[in-house]
Structure formats: structure tokens, C-alpha cells
Amino acid sequence: MADLIAFGDWGTSRLRLGLYDGDTQLESVEGPGIGGLSASPAETLLGAVASWRARRGLSRVVLAGMAGSRTGVVEAPYVECPAGVDDWVRQTATVTLDGLLVEVAPGVAGIAPSGAPDVMRGEETQVFGAMALYPELAEGDQVFVLPGTHGKWCQARDGRMVRFQTFLTGELFALLSTRSSLLLGADAVENAEHEATGFAHGLERARAGHLLSALFEARSAQLREGRTGAWARGFLSGLTIGTEVAEGAAAFKAERVILIGARALGDRYATALGARQVRNTALGGEVCVLAGLRRLASTQAGCH
């Protein structure tokens, strides 16, 4: 049972835990995100793994994400850029809860191309995981793109993160498509074809590089051109993703990127990248986060 570890990604909106015996996943469980807890993080985590401790004798959990924030299970201070995997592993935060060893990955802090301060928690685990899976990604200059609520573009040089930029794309799309006046009766009907047409039109509008000017078309096209709410939702998705890709590709001077994330969203980014002649190699987000957590766990094991 020496290799029995629970690996987890605990973000703002969701906890995902997998119980592993070496390379084999035995069980998995989901729970609430750090942003929506009814009990303390420690109680929540102990509850989530209680049955694995009782039935399997689990004694070790390795986590990434907001679990390491000030409001998480134990604060793991940010590693400063330029940050290599060794710097990162060295700053792992550790706490023992009722006899359970919990190790939490630190986030990374840096300066964005604009000169603004920037932070990540969780994406660094995917980037280091990708490098662990594909050692050639730890060589030379590489740009990683991680779509999401707070999407990241991250430049690495010889395996060290040197700078990165957070894009509010996912959160902005959610606000605009559910809380704004732009979608008239948009909750009414799903229509994949209308949404795809709107997405393509939004990508096209993003080429001009004037996001704020372009937003109102989501509404005016419904009023004046008979477009549906589904079209408008697709338009907002294409406009925001297309704008992120335009700004990101310019800031990072990227002609080729490593795209890490879930399939459906990744496909939209791949389309937007392709429209700007940026090549991409797509990697699965869950595989990368697991590889990153294993990398962290393998070094930590030597300390105990």
C-alpha cells in the first residue's frame, strides 16, 4: 500500500479527487469548490476521503489549485518567476489533518507582458505536468495556453516559467451571456447551428481588435437582423476567445502553442488559433494535472 495516494485538483468551483495505487485509478470523488464551502476546507477534505481512509488506509493527499490559497486548506505562497519545477516542488505546503498528510502545490506569481502583476494557482501544475509527460516541452521557448474562467498564456524557457498573462475570457463570457442585456430571450432555445454561425462571426469581428466596440452587435443583430439568442451566445464566445487569441499571440509572439484543457473548449481555441495562423498541439487537462501532481509527490516522498 506504499503507493496509495489521492491526487486532487481543488479549484474555486470544484474538487476532483482520484485514489491511485501506482498508475491505477481505483476510485474517484467530486466535491464543492473552495469558493462554495459550507464547512471548513479541512473538514470538507476529510469528509471527501473518509471512506478511502477507513476502507483503504489512505494516508496521503496531494492537491493543486485554490486549495493552496489563503482561504484553502493550507496556504502555499506563490513561487516567483522565473519558476522551474524544482523551485515549485520546494515550496510545497504541507499540513497533517487528523493523521492525514496533505501536500498542496504552490501557485506561481509573475509579471505579465503588459507589466501588470499576475498570479496562477493550478495551471502551473498542468504546465509542469506537460513537461514531465513530454520532456521536449522543457526545452527552448514554449508557449502554453490554458483556457478557462481565468485562462492563462504562459511562456517557458528551458523548463522555467518566465512570464504569463491571465485572460478573464471565461468569466467575461459567463457574465455577458447570463447577466447582461445582450441576449434577448437567450435562455429559450439551444441551436448548435446558429451558435456555430455566431461563433464564426464573432471570430471575424475579433480580427479588428476592438472588443468594446464589438460587444453590442450581440444585441443589435437580434433587433435588426433576426438573429437568435443562440447566435448571439456563439457570437460572444467567438468574439471573446478570438480577442484573447489575438492579444495573446501578439503579446507572446507565438506561432505555435501547447493547448492544455478540456476537449470542447479546446476545440474552440484551436479554431481561433488556426484563424490567426497559430499552430497548436492539444493536450488533455486532466492528464497534465495528474502528471504534475505525480511530479510533486515523487520529490516530496523523499522528505518523509
Add this chain to the structure above:
Amino acid sequence: MADLIAFGDWGTSRLRLGLYDGDTQLESVEGPGIGGLSASPAETLLGAVASWRARRGLSRVVLAGMAGSRTGVVEAPYVECPAGVDDWVRQTATVTLDGLLVEVAPGVAGIAPSGAPDVMRGEETQVFGAMALYPELAEGDQVFVLPGTHGKWCQARDGRMVRFQTFLTGELFALLSTRSSLLLGADAVENAEHEATGFAHGLERARAGHLLSALFEARSAQLREGRTGAWARGFLSGLTIGTEVAEGAAAFKAERVILIGARALGDRYATALGARQVRNTALGGEVCVLAGLRRLASTQAGCH
């Protein structure tokens, strides 16, 4: 009592009515916007002016704004650009409610510089009102800027609106400052000095023209540089207004604009315009809307 007219601006969020005897305002009243009615628009309007009808014998109301939309008191179809004041007056919608004559200004529809369809309801009354007050604004090329929830930039040539652009600036700022994850405990403390510093920094960031890249700094500056929620709110205001001004000035090639609106918001726009070497002449919004409604009423009077 021949000159007794109630003039009103009935937008999405508020109804403002003034009772006038010629140039003299006798009374005023406020009510709910078209977007938040509990009764029908007709019932709401009749309720708002009931006392003026009973006590003063009011028989005529002239309105601008969302009062003329599909969900308003009577639909006033859009006038198409290029739209002069005569086209606009000619398309006034009229309805008689329980013996009360209600005239509603039509909105204007056009094509934005980007090629997208665009619409306005209410701002045209302010633009035509400004031209009535200052006839030189009805000559040559003029660019009008009307800040707001859905702010407008509008180009007129010899008194005819030729094209305009809606900016979601006000609504976007409201979403970001009250519904997003960007402001950590921002509701806690007002601080005018922090807000002003943040506003200046946001204007500076807007110069780079990458709105989506710049948004996350509102949060990261709180996490990494000890900035307050008030600073972050000011930053978001400066960033969004600065971006509107940059995009608007480029699209309309404007070196001088007529700024129409309320004082506090107008001052922020004036600062943002000045930072980009765009001169402005500021006019009060309420004065302009009243002048526009009078212009409409004076022509309509001949029809009855």
C-alpha cells in the same frame, strides 16, 4: 393652458417627467424604467401624470427613449441613417390613452463603423436637441459622445446623423465591479483618493489597446501590490472608459467631440479624451433632451 406639456425621458431604468408651461417647469416626477414595470406602460404613465391631469388639465405628453420600443407605451419604428431632424419628427408615434395624447420619439438605426447594425433610443433626442440649442452643431462634420450604460458615439454631417456606435462601457463596468471575481471585498470601503489613482492607472493601461489582457490586474494588484477594492473599481472605470475613448476616437477619426451627459461621468470622459488629445465641448444631458423634445413637439403641434 395651450402650452401645458409634460416632457419625459423614459429609459430602461428610469422615467423622468417634467410639467412645463411654456419655458417654465412647474413640477416634476420620477417613476420606474421600462425594464422594471409592475403595471403596463400605459397604466404606469397614466398613474404618473394623474394628478397633473386632475389639477392642471394636462392633455399632452411628449416622450423619448425606450418608451418607443416594442415593450414601451407605443412602438415608434427606427428612423434609418442618414437621419435628419425632419425625418425623425415625421416618424413620431402617437397614441391616445384615456383622452391623453402621448407622442413618442422614434429611435435611430444605422450601421456602425465596424459594419455591424446599431440602434439608439433616446440619444437621438439629445443630439437633435443640442443642434436646436446650438445651430452651428447642425453644420459640417460633428462627433457627439453620449456616455452611459450603452454609450453612443455619433457622427453627424450637416445636421444628419450618418453613423454611430454603441459602447457597452457602462453595463460592462457595472458587471465587472459588482458581479465578477475582480473586486475582493470591494463593497467594504469608499475611498475617493484610491479610486482616482486606480482610474489614472486604468486610463494608462487602456493606451495599449488590449482590454481583455488588462482586466485581471484589478484582482492581481489587490493580491500582489496591496491595492484596495476602491483602487480596483477606479482601475476598471479608467480601463473601460479609456478603451471606449481609444476605440471611438480611432473609428470616428475625431479630434474634437461634443460631450453630452451628466456632470460626474462627463468629467471622467473629459479626462480620458484629454489624455488622447481629443478636445471636447460639454453640454448637459437634461437640457439637450428637453430641447429635443421641444423640437419634436413644436412640429407635432401643427398636426393636431
